[in-house]
Amino acid sequence: MFNVVIVRYGEIGTKSRQTRRWFESILMNNIREALVSEDIEFKKVEAKHGRILVKTNKAREAVDVLGRVFGIVSLSPAMETDADLDKINRTALKLFRRKKREVGLEKPKFRVTARRITKEFPLKSPEVQAKVGEYILENEESEVNLHEYDIEVGIELMEGKAYVFVDKIYSWGGLPIGTQGKVVALLSGGIDSPVAAFLMMKRGVEVIPVHIYMGEKTLEKVRRIWNQLKRYGYGGKGELIVVKPKERERIIEKLREMKKEKYTCVFCKYMMVRHADRIAREFGAKGIVMGDSLGQVASQTLENMYIVSQATDLPIYRPLVGLDKEEIVRIAKEIGTFELSTLQEDEIPFIPKHPVIRGSWEEFRKIYRAVFGEEPKRGGC
Amino acid sequence: MFNVVIVRYGEIGTKSRQTRRWFESILMNNIREALVSEDIEFKKVEAKHGRILVKTNKAREAVDVLGRVFGIVSLSPAMETDADLDKINRTALKLFRRKKREVGLEKPKFRVTARRITKEFPLKSPEVQAKVGEYILENEESEVNLHEYDIEVGIELMEGKAYVFVDKIYSWGGLPIGTQGKVVALLSGGIDSPVAAFLMMKRGVEVIPVHIYMGEKTLEKVRRIWNQLKRYGYGGKGELIVVKPKERERIIEKLREMKKEKYTCVFCKYMMVRHADRIAREFGAKGIVMGDSLGQVASQTLENMYIVSQATDLPIYRPLVGLDKEEIVRIAKEIGTFELSTLQEDEIPFIPKHPVIRGSWEEFRKIYRAVFGEEPKRGGC
Numbered sequence: 001m002f003n004v005v006i007v008r009y010g011e012i013g014t015k016s017r018q019t020r021r022w023f024e025s026i027l028m029n030n031i032r033e034a035l036v037s038e039d040i041e042f043k044k045v046e047a048k049h050g051r052i053l054v055k056t057n058k059a060r061e062a063v064d065v066l067g068r069v070f071g072i073v074s075l076s077p078a079m080e081t082d083a084d085l086d087k088i089n090r091t092a093l094k095l096f097r098r099k100k101r102e103v104g105l106e107k108p109k110f111r112v113t114a115r116r117i118t119k120e121f122p123l124k125s126p127e128v129q130a131k132v133g134e135y136i137l138e139n140e141e142s143e144v145n146l147h148e149y150d151i152e153v154g155i156e157l158m159e160g161k162a163y164v165f166v167d168k169i170y171s172w173g174g175l176p177i178g179t180q181g182k183v184v185a186l187l188s189g190g191i192d193s194p195v196a197a198f199l200m201m202k203r204g205v206e207v208i209p210v211h212i213y214m215g216e217k218t219l220e221k222v223r224r225i226w227n228q229l230k231r232y233g234y235g236g237k238g239e240l241i242v243v244k245p246k247e248r249e250r251i252i253e254k255l256r257e258m259k260k261e262k263y264t265c266v267f268c269k270y271m272m273v274r275h276a277d278r279i280a281r282e283f284g285a286k287g288i289v290m291g292d293s294l295g296q297v298a299s300q301t302l303e304n305m306y307i308v309s310q311a312t313d314l315p316i317y318r319p320l321v322g323l324d325k326e327e328i329v330r331i332a333k334e335i336g337t338f339e340l341s342t343l344q345e346d347e348i349p350f351i352p353k354h355p356v357i358r359g360s361w362e363e364f365r366k367i368y369r370a371v372f373g374e375e376p377k378r379g380g381c
Numbered sequence: 382m383f384n385v386v387i388v389r390y391g392e393i394g395t396k397s398r399q400t401r402r403w404f405e406s407i408l409m410n411n412i413r414e415a416l417v418s419e420d421i422e423f424k425k426v427e428a429k430h431g432r433i434l435v436k437t438n439k440a441r442e443a444v445d446v447l448g449r450v451f452g453i454v455s456l457s458p459a460m461e462t463d464a465d466l467d468k469i470n471r472t473a474l475k476l477f478r479r480k481k482r483e484v485g486l487e488k489p490k491f492r493v494t495a496r497r498i499t500k501e502f503p504l505k506s507p508e509v510q511a512k513v514g515e516y517i518l519e520n521e522e523s524e525v526n527l528h529e530y531d532i533e534v535g536i537e538l539m540e541g542k543a544y545v546f547v548d549k550i551y552s553w554g555g556l557p558i559g560t561q562g563k564v565v566a567l568l569s570g571g572i573d574s575p576v577a578a579f580l581m582m583k584r585g586v587e588v589i590p591v592h593i594y595m596g597e598k599t600l601e602k603v604r605r606i607w608n609q610l611k612r613y614g615y616g617g618k619g620e621l622i623v624v625k626p627k628e629r630e631r632i633i634e635k636l637r638e639m640k641k642e643k644y645t646c647v648f649c650k651y652m653m654v655r656h657a658d659r660i661a662r663e664f665g666a667k668g669i670v671m672g673d674s675l676g677q678v679a680s681q682t683l684e685n686m687y688i689v690s691q692a693t694d695l696p697i698y699r700p701l702v703g704l705d706k707e708e709i710v711r712i713a714k715e716i717g718t719f720e721l722s723t724l725q726e727d728e729i730p731f732i733p734k735h736p737v738i739r740g741s742w743e744e745f746r747k748i749y750r751a752v753f754g755e756e757p758k759r760g761g762c
Contacts, residue, residue, distance in 0.1 A: 010705075010707075016679070019679055173705045173707070174705060175675070175676045179676060180675050180676050180682065180683060181682065181683040181684070182683075183683065196703070199702075199703025199704075200675075200702070200703060202703060202705075203674070203675040203676060203702065203703055203705075204675065204676055205675065205683070286683035286684060286686075286687055287683055287686070287687070293584070294556070294561050294581075294584040294585065294586065295556050295560060295561050295584060295585055298397070298400055301561065301562065302561060302562040302563075302564065302586070302667035302668055302696075303562070303667060305667075305668070305696050306667055306668070306695065306696055309694070309695075309696040310694065313690070313691065314687065314690075315683075315686050315687055315690040315697065316696065317699060317702050318698060318699070318700075318702075319699075319700070319702050319703030319704075320703075321580075321581070321584065321698050321699075321700050322577070322580025322581060322583060322584055322700030322701075323580075323700075324391075324554045324555060324583075324584075326391075326554070
């Protein structure tokens, strides 16, 4: 029935013509990648007058998949027909009937919204709306109501064709992945880090997922989380990089010896960022994204984040820093990582009972020197 | 009519007992500060069984003000009465009548929700609900409906008192300001930076507002923005610090001479962070918050943010990095800074027509050396 998907995008429209072309072409590539990956046949993906048209007989399925492509604001499965009033009327009626069954109302209220995107069609938009509205009223029990309606019939006219639709599905927005470079994302297995990675992806960033090994159970969990996140990653999906840190034993032993076990978590995070920094350089990534937020647990303090930040001269992006836990959980549920994040993890025997609340950089340096025999230095120096 | 405000808080409840006490006492102080600042008389602020009670005859006015105190999840103007069924009935009926007039329904649906917080009251919660419900039904045209209701009468019983209310106003959540240390916020006069500062404040951080002078018009605008933001700042409100950078002329001249005008914006931001870094050290602030987001304009790139980040070894917090422009605008409107951010600014004659999109750190260093005769170094080094 449907033979095309209308893809509408937002922010790209506000850019210079050149940037816009470039954005459009990346978005079209991501759309193609998404459809090919999910095995949804399509004939063509083309940019036209500020929207993208995906010609496919699997429009419903395509909409489901494209709902996970960033940079898209809304989607409509539509029927393309010649811009001829008779054909438009018949198509609109067909879609109206289908939608009427779906909403299950005997006498639904509706309106018709038409837009001439190119102007060669002889009738103006209000005239098209009136004609199509009349035709539907004649043929189906219904009622016109411009303000409160159960069904909206949309018609877009361009280049001798009409696109008729009855659904507009709102999507994530954001920017197409691949327009904003790369960052390394540290994935721990918790609720927060996948949400942080997701938000960067949504802003067009390609994410290189890195996990610092804790045990097989946690690794399996992180693999499942990344597999879920990848479903939003059309346009740039890396494979999970797993780092088995050799220095961990040594650090833990030394901390015990110095009776500084309370620094274990800060030290551990510092080393994670060191590894992330190294991998970022290998892959040309321009930053590191972490799931840090403030005050969720007592040790999430500005002081401890300061220490961890000293491990790299790359910017650390913390998109969750201004969010409450409930807001983070809400996003995690929406993107399907919440359930996975609550799966069982390996127990970590070396987590201290009372982690340091406001770590001191001077003290941290002392411990670092004792462990490594040298001053801590940033990856870049 | 009302003589108390019930203040409910969320995240604090999940912390250890000691942390919780500390949080409660900061929240109570912020509540007192808010009421005193706004000249709202109150008799007492006390913590009881996981909620805070504000005894005041100006409960309505207090609720308006406390709606801007972070750490509070919801508020109810309430009537405190003895925990005696007759008195509870009469109080509930009085509030019910008042609310009925407000919703303007002849036969509103309602339910009663009771909670015994301490257990000395002889009736159990369901019994209280049944009794009070009956009493209302007998005296007012109405109907009980537990699932779809126009009015909910709440009753909380503790320590021989009953607290009766018909409104629960949801608030910002977050954490009390003062529980999470201080950061410097760079305020430019645009839409984004006040929202970024706001989100950090919401997470309990005291913000030190810094503006780098551009001209009188912009300064006046930023003052008005900060005055608006301060309305959320009970618990820690600094005065706006204005820096007039002496080096600007020299930098602009040099950039012109080297034909590197395209680096003007990046250089300007880098210097802003240098100033913020210096002020942060003076005030013991542990980070810098900026309104950066990705790809809103062509020059908001990971590369340019990398360069700017080199100006400090303090963490730069960018709470907007994962948000779309519309989401940022929505918050700005909600907190009342949007209108102010669109006021006129001083024109800046030296903004280049084509700012560098992906600045190079090597090139930036070259320019820096030419301007200052030395290598760029972080504030901390």
